[in-house]
Amino acid sequence: MYDTVTDTERNINANISTDKDTEISKYKPKEHGTGVSKDKAAGTAVAGEVKMRKGLLITFVFTLIITVPVAIGASRLGWAFDKILGTKTTIPITLLSVFTILFIAFSMMRPVSALWFRICMWVTGLHACVLAYFIPSMTSASIVLIIFGQTWNGVIKPVVMFIIAIGSVITVIYGFIHARFFHVKRYKKNTGKLEKNYRIVQLTDTHVGSIIGPHYIGRMVKKVNELNADMIVITGDIFNHGGVYECRDIGKVTAEFAKLKARDGVFAVKGNHDPDTDEPGMAKFISGTGMTFIDNDTYENEHVTLVGRTGLVTDRTLRRDMGSLMQGVKYDRPVIVLDHDPRGADDAQEFDCDVIFSGHTHRGQFFPMTALSKRHNKKEYFYGRVEFGKTTSICSSGAGSFQLPIRVGTNSEIVCMDIR
Numbered sequence: 001m002y003d004t005v006t007d008t009e010r011n012i013n014a015n016i017s018t019d020k021d022t023e024i025s026k027y028k029p030k031e032h033g034t035g036v037s038k039d040k041a042a043g044t045a046v047a048g049e050v051k052m053r054k055g056l057l058i059t060f061v062f063t064l065i066i067t068v069p070v071a072i073g074a075s076r077l078g079w080a081f082d083k084i085l086g087t088k089t090t091i092p093i094t095l096l097s098v099f100t101i102l103f104i105a106f107s108m109m110r111p112v113s114a115l116w117f118r119i120c121m122w123v124t125g126l127h128a129c130v131l132a133y134f135i136p137s138m139t140s141a142s143i144v145l146i147i148f149g150q151t152w153n154g155v156i157k158p159v160v161m162f163i164i165a166i167g168s169v170i171t172v173i174y175g176f177i178h179a180r181f182f183h184v185k186r187y188k189k190n191t192g193k194l195e196k197n198y199r200i201v202q203l204t205d206t207h208v209g210s211i212i213g214p215h216y217i218g219r220m221v222k223k224v225n226e227l228n229a230d231m232i233v234i235t236g237d238i239f240n241h242g243g244v245y246e247c248r249d250i251g252k253v254t255a256e257f258a259k260l261k262a263r264d265g266v267f268a269v270k271g272n273h274d275p276d277t278d279e280p281g282m283a284k285f286i287s288g289t290g291m292t293f294i295d296n297d298t299y300e301n302e303h304v305t306l307v308g309r310t311g312l313v314t315d316r317t318l319r320r321d322m323g324s325l326m327q328g329v330k331y332d333r334p335v336i337v338l339d340h341d342p343r344g345a346d347d348a349q350e351f352d353c354d355v356i357f358s359g360h361t362h363r364g365q366f367f368p369m370t371a372l373s374k375r376h377n378k379k380e381y382f383y384g385r386v387e388f389g390k391t392t393s394i395c396s397s398g399a400g401s402f403q404l405p406i407r408v409g410t411n412s413e414i415v416c417m418d419i420r
Ligand SMILES: [Fe+2]
Pocket: 205, 207, 237, 271, 273, 360, 361, 362, 402
């Protein structure tokens, strides 16, 4: 490992392989930031904003229209629960349904960097979090009472409801604060191919958007730079699904990412929420940060070989066949795969790659989603270090948070791996 970290000219000297370009021209790496003129990019961006504002208005009106019947339906459902469980869940269930609808609607309104939109996201998101803990807890308490042949009575019910409500609020406050602290997860791997440690720092799933902004990214970058990485790799979902238009200040976010320092550069692959790399806003972000995207391509320096994969989660037709991707790859140095989806570990194992870095699952982000996500993704593709034969799979819980701004039972994580 190198003691001195310098700000490298990341893209300029990137040794992107070209021998396979004629074989699969569809996957030829794009010249980020150079294929679109500034005027054209600005014009397209403005048109995109206008189009999105129209979509915003339509979504807002649609949301108002459907919220009323949803509220009525939810109140009837709550009434039915009251009859069955002997509780008074009408109001909480109605609130949960309305806030869920509003939250989903706001989440779908991709663009928005406006203050009012961010406030709506925060208010509906945190309400949804509190109610998501409150409703199941009350229901569970009711079921326990029924199991033991008891019923709610006038004295104990308000007390239990108060305790559960306070517990839900405290849990969300804890989850909100906890999500703002970065935890460094350290790993080591001896491949027998290097004389000295080579330090790779992995970032994934930052989900920059209406909730994660420049201040958050600035703190993350500072923490990363303290690790003195030889190389920084980013395994997708840099942006939330609103792309660069959802950021409250894309210029500042770009400037913060540009401060990432590693001796051999910053390399990235797309996640399922990132815009295409030739989308004007994204191209401007890439050229502004100096990071190199290696989707469906390989890169090598004197220490490691990187293999960039994409598309397993979103569009499998865009995913380059691993066999063609690995042609000519040098195995005399550690072979490192970057793949947003941890299920890529199967291919990495088949081709005897040394390490695969991935993310995507967020480790479920907050309880009880942690348990549901683990079941959905399967244990070996869920979180942490898993050995697939000779291949070490590192699946990170991610450095940011998706939509709901809390983490309970998981950490906002930066991965630091020493390979030799
Ligand atoms: Fe993600």
